[in-house]
Amino acid sequence: MPELQDLTNRSIYILREAYAEFKKPAVLWSTGKDSTAVLQLCRHAFFGKVPFPVIHIDTGYKFKAMYEFRDRVSQEWGIDLIVAQNKQALREGVSPHNGKFECCTQLKTQALMSCLEENHFDALILAIRRDEHGIRAKERYFSPRDESFRWNYKDQPLEMWDQFQSMTQSGAHMRVHPILHWRELDVWEFVRQEKTPVHPMYYARNGKRYRSLGCEPCTFPIDSNASTIDEIVEELRETKIAERSGRAQDKEKSFTMQKLRALGYM
Amino acid sequence: MNVNIVVTGHVDHGKSTLIGRLLYDSESIKEGRVQEIQKLAEEYKKRFEFAYFLDAFDDEVKEERTIDTTGVMFKGKRNLYTLTDVPGHKEFIKNMLTGASHADIAVLVVSAPEGVQEQTRRHAFLLKMLGVKRLFVAVNRMDTTGYAVEAFQHIRAELLPLLTSFGYQDMPFIPVSAMEGDNVYKRSTRMEWYTGQTLIEAMDDIEVVREAKPPRFVVQDVYRVGIEEVAVGRVESGTFSAGDDVVFQPSGVRGRLQKIMVFRGEIPEGRAGDSVGLVTDARVQRGDVCGLAEQPPVARSTFLGEAVLLDKNLAGGEELEMKCGTRRVKCRVRELREKIDSETGQVLAKNPAGIDENEAALILFETEPMVVEKFADIPELGRFVLVRGKNIGAGIVLEAAG
Numbered sequence: 001m002p003e004l005q006d007l008t009n010r011s012i013y014i015l016r017e018a019y020a021e022f023k024k025p026a027v028l029w030s031t032g033k034d035s036t037a038v039l040q041l042c043r044h045a046f047f048g049k050v051p052f053p054v055i056h057i058d059t060g061y062k063f064k065a066m067y068e069f070r071d072r073v074s075q076e077w078g079i080d081l082i083v084a085q086n087k088q089a090l091r092e093g094v095s096p097h098n099g100k101f102e103c104c105t106q107l108k109t110q111a112l113m114s115c116l117e118e119n120h121f122d123a124l125i126l127a128i129r130r131d132e133h134g135i136r137a138k139e140r141y142f143s144p145r146d147e148s149f150r151w152n153y154k155d156q157p158l159e160m161w162d163q164f165q166s167m168t169q170s171g172a173h174m175r176v177h178p179i180l181h182w183r184e185l186d187v188w189e190f191v192r193q194e195k196t197p198v199h200p201m202y203y204a205r206n207g208k209r210y211r212s213l214g215c216e217p218c219t220f221p222i223d224s225n226a227s228t229i230d231e232i233v234e235e236l237r238e239t240k241i242a243e244r245s246g247r248a249q250d251k252e253k254s255f256t257m258q259k260l261r262a263l264g265y266m
Numbered sequence: 267m268n269v270n271i272v273v274t275g276h277v278d279h280g281k282s283t284l285i286g287r288l289l290y291d292s293e294s295i296k297e298g299r300v301q302e303i304q305k306l307a308e309e310y311k312k313r314f315e316f317a318y319f320l321d322a323f324d325d326e327v328k329e330e331r332t333i334d335t336t337g338v339m340f341k342g343k344r345n346l347y348t349l350t351d352v353p354g355h356k357e358f359i360k361n362m363l364t365g366a367s368h369a370d371i372a373v374l375v376v377s378a379p380e381g382v383q384e385q386t387r388r389h390a391f392l393l394k395m396l397g398v399k400r401l402f403v404a405v406n407r408m409d410t411t412g413y414a415v416e417a418f419q420h421i422r423a424e425l426l427p428l429l430t431s432f433g434y435q436d437m438p439f440i441p442v443s444a445m446e447g448d449n450v451y452k453r454s455t456r457m458e459w460y461t462g463q464t465l466i467e468a469m470d471d472i473e474v475v476r477e478a479k480p481p482r483f484v485v486q487d488v489y490r491v492g493i494e495e496v497a498v499g500r501v502e503s504g505t506f507s508a509g510d511d512v513v514f515q516p517s518g519v520r521g522r523l524q525k526i527m528v529f530r531g532e533i534p535e536g537r538a539g540d541s542v543g544l545v546t547d548a549r550v551q552r553g554d555v556c557g558l559a560e561q562p563p564v565a566r567s568t569f570l571g572e573a574v575l576l577d578k579n580l581a582g583g584e585e586l587e588m589k590c591g592t593r594r595v596k597c598r599v600r601e602l603r604e605k606i607d608s609e610t611g612q613v614l615a616k617n618p619a620g621i622d623e624n625e626a627a628l629i630l631f632e633t634e635p636m637v638v639e640k641f642a643d644i645p646e647l648g649r650f651v652l653v654r655g656k657n658i659g660a661g662i663v664l665e666a667a668g
Contacts, residue, residue, distance in 0.1 A: 130337045
């Protein structure tokens, strides 16, 4: 399919720009379909390998199957895996039951922040897409975050003709979004074409499947009978249901996602 | 076909509402989103607006204006669209340009009761400069003028000479009401005097034609793959084939194209848009541009450009940086020849001392050697951004002489 080829070409271009422009990039991998597709795009861009570290933020609340999947794929693809966890917050009892906003901030954003500081990464490659959420639709391909991780969404860089702004202030880092222009359907068509490994949890069992994977307490399956990739692709062509409808942190209040992202959430 | 459409025009003329209406009537809005927006409108004590499908920042809802560009995708009958909404405020021109730079076609929205305004003109000028060759004019808010033909004709008469002076031809003017849904996705029964296409019909008729141009490839990096050095990058125009005799500039090296490589292995050809790797016997580096020996790229050190500034003051003689393709070089504003009004395209001053934010200029640049092409010949290498710690302006190459 030529359209998928166009999307792929652009993503490869963006990944190579990031690799050329930054001293120490890393890619974030939730083990979900999107970030696994980004790893596969890295393998395209860099002829079979992922030439920088891959960070997995472990909130401790992920599905057990995600850990098994992570370890299997990272071994198969020879990935330099960094597991980041906010152990202190977990010890102090931070959990989704005591406030989802705080939980996401502590176990995801804070864990990532410490990981970046320890490793001095200056660019983070993330698998967000415009069609996932209204706030993500406002993003640039190269999107700076300041030293406190804040996203200054009121003053985003001029980004014309794939001339990305690659400079950041000291202590700051760049978010790089190589599949910003993809739709959910495109990701699945890519997964099908590339035979990229995906979690079995995306396939329907007993009339339910996960469409977006997060932490176990805050992620809910949708009604679906799509038990193969072909069926998922067909389902997505017709569906009227939002992809992140099963993700609790998006709907706690209006603009929760904006606040999370302004603070450095992925 | 994938078509990129940017929706432009003055603030409050209904750009976001128009896109929201297209999404809503084409049933592209996901379940729950309408209820979410109703809830939001209640919370902010506002009426339900189609624009809220696009305006996702709380400041945008509160202030009822778009701050930054948004990209949404939806499928029409024939084409798959990326619709880009841009802000209509002068202070957000930077965001407008970001949104418009990838457009194949633009919709210029003009409010029937308000008529042509400052950003209507400025957006039209900037679209011309960016090389967006096709334009649709949507005369919006026809519901507020009683769907009368007079208001529509008045705007057409006012706008046509300006657009013609920018070189636009055959642009359809479509009377619409984004709020009420007339002539956007559904044909209106309230304007029988109009027999032309609805907006979606005009959109579905778009054919994006890629013109044949001399082959150019920009080098992003050089990787070692096995025992081979691979110059990775993108074919910006034309087609390269294994066996071609090629030249890289400004490195000034020649070679034979031995292989074109992708992850899965070798491919016989690299076409415009392809991200590939070239194996040659030449030593090259990031910033080089590759072309065929018989139509070689030329490294320049001066060229004449037209640029728009999005930051405070640029002075004649000033030194800064410039990016074109993957090359970043030092450059100097050798001659600031003309200051140009970014609303009308008129020359405001000859040889000014400097230009300020949102002003355009005709500039003779002096640069470290780099390949630039005349924008009219190979647009992909005929456009540049100006850098002063960050991207502060953009322009196109008018003459690549020296």
